[in-house]
Amino acid sequence: MTALLLETRGLGMRFGGVQAVRDVDFRLAERELRCLIGPNGAGKSTFFKLLTGQLQPTSGEVLLRGENISRQPPHQIARRGIGIKTQAPTVFEGLSVRENLWLSAARVARGRQAGAIVEDMLERVGVGEVAGRIVGELAHGQRQWVELGVVLATDPDLVLLDEPAAGMTDKEVLRTADLVREINKTKALIVVEHDMQFIRMIAGKVTVFNQGAVLVEDNVEAILNNPTVRDVYLGKQAAA
Amino acid sequence: MSGRDLLGLVVAGAAGLAVLILTPIYFELDTVLNLTVYMIMAVLALSLALVWGFGGILCFGQSAFFGLGAYTYAIAIINMGESTAPLLLSILVPALFAAALGYFIFYGRISDVYLGVITLTVTLILFNSINSTAGPEFHIGAARLGGFNGIPGIPPLNWPLQKDKPVDLQGMFYLSTASLIVVYFGLRALLASRFGHIIVGIRENERRAELLGYDPRAYKLATFVIGAALAGYAGCLFANWGAFVSPTIFGLAQSAQIIIWVIVGGRGALIGPILGCIGIQWLTAALGANAPTGAGGFAAVLGNAPLVLGAILIAFVLLVPKGLAPTLADLTGQRMRAR
Numbered sequence: 001m002t003a004l005l006l007e008t009r010g011l012g013m014r015f016g017g018v019q020a021v022r023d024v025d026f027r028l029a030e031r032e033l034r035c036l037i038g039p040n041g042a043g044k045s046t047f048f049k050l051l052t053g054q055l056q057p058t059s060g061e062v063l064l065r066g067e068n069i070s071r072q073p074p075h076q077i078a079r080r081g082i083g084i085k086t087q088a089p090t091v092f093e094g095l096s097v098r099e100n101l102w103l104s105a106a107r108v109a110r111g112r113q114a115g116a117i118v119e120d121m122l123e124r125v126g127v128g129e130v131a132g133r134i135v136g137e138l139a140h141g142q143r144q145w146v147e148l149g150v151v152l153a154t155d156p157d158l159v160l161l162d163e164p165a166a167g168m169t170d171k172e173v174l175r176t177a178d179l180v181r182e183i184n185k186t187k188a189l190i191v192v193e194h195d196m197q198f199i200r201m202i203a204g205k206v207t208v209f210n211q212g213a214v215l216v217e218d219n220v221e222a223i224l225n226n227p228t229v230r231d232v233y234l235g236k237q238a239a240a
Numbered sequence: 241m242s243g244r245d246l247l248g249l250v251v252a253g254a255a256g257l258a259v260l261i262l263t264p265i266y267f268e269l270d271t272v273l274n275l276t277v278y279m280i281m282a283v284l285a286l287s288l289a290l291v292w293g294f295g296g297i298l299c300f301g302q303s304a305f306f307g308l309g310a311y312t313y314a315i316a317i318i319n320m321g322e323s324t325a326p327l328l329l330s331i332l333v334p335a336l337f338a339a340a341l342g343y344f345i346f347y348g349r350i351s352d353v354y355l356g357v358i359t360l361t362v363t364l365i366l367f368n369s370i371n372s373t374a375g376p377e378f379h380i381g382a383a384r385l386g387g388f389n390g391i392p393g394i395p396p397l398n399w400p401l402q403k404d405k406p407v408d409l410q411g412m413f414y415l416s417t418a419s420l421i422v423v424y425f426g427l428r429a430l431l432a433s434r435f436g437h438i439i440v441g442i443r444e445n446e447r448r449a450e451l452l453g454y455d456p457r458a459y460k461l462a463t464f465v466i467g468a469a470l471a472g473y474a475g476c477l478f479a480n481w482g483a484f485v486s487p488t489i490f491g492l493a494q495s496a497q498i499i500i501w502v503i504v505g506g507r508g509a510l511i512g513p514i515l516g517c518i519g520i521q522w523l524t525a526a527l528g529a530n531a532p533t534g535a536g537g538f539a540a541v542l543g544n545a546p547l548v549l550g551a552i553l554i555a556f557v558l559l560v561p562k563g564l565a566p567t568l569a570d571l572t573g574q575r576m577r578a579r
Contacts (some may be wrong), residue, residue, distance in 0.1 A: 052451060078453035090451065092444035103441040106434055107453045154452055 002029040010060035020046040022212040033184045035199045036192045038209030044192045053077040083156030089143040093136035104153035125149035141172045161191045165198045177201040256421040272413050278518045279416035284474040285501040285517035291467035293507035296443030301359030302498045305334035305468040307489040309475025314394045318383040322403040334472030342464040346457040367490035390486025506563025
């Protein structure tokens with residue numbers, strides 16, 4: 001059995017009268033790829049915010065390799081090896097692609113080494129041609145990749161991707177799926193995605209969220225054939 | 241560094257040196273005196289250019305640090321008589337004050353709007369406090385604070401540790417101009433460093449910087465403190481220039497002026513705020529001097545410096561929102577690409 005990387009115990013988040021995340025026990029192994037699905041408002045993005053320290057849980061805890069990180073500020077959690085690509089690209093809009101990647105690489109390396117990481121990342125996420133362009137001026141798909149490169153340049157152990165394929169063309173979705181599989185060779189990932197085609201492409205185990213809690217956890221095919229899941233989530237998608 | 245950047249650096253350096261060497265030779269003493277205060281204020285403008293233009297921290301109270309520097313120098317030199325320690329204190333006291341204030345602002349996660357309100361309030365509190373110290377009971381050692389009358393007859397700077405070698409008026413010009421040049425190139429170096437890139441990153445997207453593992457609070461605090469130290473140093477030079485300091489240095493007008501210099505010159509630039517500062521001060525002086533008393537009509541409007549400055553500010557905010565330097569850089573860049 002592979003070692004446990006991330007664990008949440010009874011994790012909960014309450015905003016006033018709304019229980020956005022309730023009593024989530026979640027376990028992720030080193031270098032595991034996990035997909036997170038569920039209807040809008042199921043608590044997926046809130047769950048990510050709890051993992052990265054952007055929100056502090058109102059109950060329960062988050063453990064990274066056995067250490068409780070749930071009260072740590074976001075920058076310290078990032079330094080412990082959790083990187084996140086948010087739903088709407090969070091990038092340095094006014095800076096060039098290269099500067100974006102450099103700021104990320106400079107956190108873990110100095111001088112020429114940081115430069116080498118930047119060049120490597122430009123090629124890996126395929127934005128070399130627009131390296132000198134201001135990120136705010138790029139197309140949506142390209143900005144998604146820039147953000148992915150920015151996240152990967154710090155070399156995290158766990159990568160959180162919030163809807164990486166949203167708003168992409170079919171061709172871009174294929175490339176993103178390839179990229180996710182490649183990242184998974186060395187790192188653990190949790191991917192939030194609505195696109196079931198994309199989830200089938202990257203495979204992996206699927207956790208279904210509903211009303212802030214974990215509904216079921218299984219492999220892709222079993223999830224697709226699960227009547228409860230069809231009822232709360234996939235049925236709605238099929239009807240839409 | 242690109243060829244264009246290098247050219248810019250060489251031009252800026254040469255222009256600075258030319259002003260430094262040629263001005264006292266070719267101009268009358270009163271012009272030299274006027275230029276001295278322009279140079280001092282340009283250092284102050286640079287301090288906000290760093291804090292706001294690059295750090296993204298809109299500080300409405302940069303004059304608080306400027307005034308603290310001036311008052312610290314005045315009080316310390318009157319008590320000590322030799323200027324080396326007072327000069328250093330005029331940098332240190334505002335820096336420590338900014339560190340304490342900034343700690344609560346940044347670590348308390350106070351939003352940008354409230355940061356503006358707090359810094360403005362602090363400078364007005366200082367204004368009111370110092371303003372109400374007119375009585376003889378308000379003194380620090382031998383230095384009477386003087387309330388709204390200020391502190392007159394402040395002894396000048398002397399050469400480091402040489403009490404009997406004071407810096408004369410021409411010397412003050414050299415010192416102020418050299419300070420401006422050193423601060424300008426010092427800030428260029430700072431902004432080219434890792435620290436400089438990170439503070440710009442935080443300005444662009446604080447959340448992203450944080451999610452990469454940088455602590456924005458610490459970087460913003462450091463930027464704020466460096467800005468305060470520079471403003472304090474400018475305050476020390478200012479107290480020297482007129483041998484006088486009064487509470488208006490903390491006033492609303494002074495705070496607003498610094499922001500206007502940076503808006504006109506351009507945020508995200510260093511040379512711009514210097515030009516904005518010197519240009520506006522020159523214009524204010526020229527307008528004030530050229531308004532004949534009792535003039536009516538057009539002449540009266542032109543002679544009304546606040547009115548003209550207000551119009552200039554509105555024009556810049558509406559028509560040249562990026563400010564002078566970045567807009568000119570964009571235009572020349574486009575022309576070079578068009579060739």
